[in-house]
Amino acid sequence: MKNSIFFLLLSIVFTFQVKATEYLIESKNDFELALKKVNPGDVIIWKEGNYSDVKIDFTPQINGTSEQPIFLKAQSAGKVIFSGNSQLFIGGNYLVVEGLLFKGNCTLETNQNVIDFKSRVKKTNGEANHCRLTNCAIIDYSLTEESDKKNYFVNLVGTHNEINNCTFEGKLNAGPTLVIEYKQEKGYVPGSDVAPSTFHHIHHNYFGYRTFSSNGGEQIRVGTSTTSFSHGFNLVEYNYFEDERIEAEIISNKSWNNIYRFNTFIGNDGALVIRHGQKCFVYGNYFNGKSGRNRSGGIRIINPNNTVFNNYLENIEGGKGNSKFPISIMDGLVDSPLNGYYPSDNAVVAYNTVVNSYGPTIKLGISNKDVKTPIVAPKNVIVVGNTIINSIGINDSPFELSDLNATFTIKENFFTNGKTNEPGFSLIDLKQIPFNNNFYEVKSNCDPSVLTEINQRLLIHNIKLNNSEITIFNLNWILKKKNVGVSWIKNI
Secondary structure, eight states: OHHHHHHHHHHHHHHHHHOOOEEEEOSHHHHHHHHTTOOTTOEEEEOSEEEESOEEEEOOSSOOOSSSOEEEEESSTTOEEEEETOEEEEOEESEEEESOEEEEEEOOOTTOOSEESBOSSOOSSOBEESOEEESOEEESOOSSTTOSOBOOSEEEOSBSOEEESOEEEOBOSBSOSEEEOOOOOTTOOTTOSOSOOOOOEEESOEEOOEEOSSSOOOSEEESOSTTTTSBOOOEEESOEEEOEESOSEEEEEESBSOEEESOEEESOSSEEEEEEOSSOEEESOEEEOOSSSSOOOOEEEOSSSOEEESOEEEOOOTTTTSOOOSEEEEOEETTOOTTSOOOOTTOEEESOEEESOOSOSEEEEEOOTTOOSOEEOOOSEEEESOEEEOOOSTTOOSEEESOTTOOEEEESEEESSSOSOOTTEEEOOGGGSOEETTEEOOOOOOOHHHHHHHHHHHGGGTOOOOHHHHHSOOGGGSOOGGGSSOSOGGGO
């Protein structure tokens, strides 16, 4: 009996100790007072309203924990609206920000990012780790339209952070929408691989209309050329990218060991580009390039040891005079600098489906015409099991070799029209391919050696796929816009 009473009292005490406290605030002063009091599990709730010129530094004196994060929430999601030169800084461990909106007149200066995953006031060890931004939006909160003033909507610093179900659109000035930045300790040597891996997870976000008239207008950039040998281990999946204009890159990968899968790309002018970095994976993505602007690209591969398989691309228009092909495998430069081009050695391009696109569909050995340094062709490229349906351009070929010095294996690929003398491609009757719900259901022959190679490469991520996951595109991977981004967009 005594033991029962003891455990009951212990349970009551424990329940009392972990009970969360809520702080309702409506000003920066209120927020800073609450920040001094919060404990793991507590919630700071920002009252509904419009707020201008507010610098929020969410850096509590005590960190949250994995079981009990510290929360900063809008009283009603989408109805706490910041403008002017407002910014959000997140510094610490296990913090969650939810439901905030940055929108309207923006007076930020160049290099002032809207959301920074690092503290504004804590200069040492002030980055965010195991933190989460969810159900938040940045909409039309851009520096001067078409301005060379540069900033990011989100600067992702630290490790193991998560961005999910957020909406980003209307960025018109220089600088990518979202950037992953690698930490460079004092004395860091450019090109070193000692920068810590970041392990960020970016998923179920909506990246909408944005434009910028020169380089630097991509939606996501993962690293820089300086830190391009860093092993990132970032996962970018289930995001929806729509109406990104002029910029040649939608996503610009610039580090190693990242995965881009199950994303949907609609009517963009750019491509998903492995610009720098090795051992990255691009699979299960859906691209529809139809926009009428004749700029859309698909997937561009630069640097060795990258793997591209089982993507579905259609209506890619960039091959019509803009040299943006559905799948491009590029040459490198002799003694390339970090910001140059390393050859696409050991690339695997397998079991992709390309429909109604301008060709050549797969182009191997493309060089950057603006760079005069001697080029070096990619070696040991594998092109297997791809299916090209209804090439649009007159005499388009499913495959074109632009550099005769490239070495490659090409076999068991199929196409339905165009040139018929391409090695490694067999002409098939379109009627042999099932067509349901406006999509072709392609079933390719499985090459055991290629399947093994892909799974061997995926081992570093503890991923093992079965044959159908590698060779058959699942239409459930194509996202609906209503299932990504913030849940409250109709409220604004």
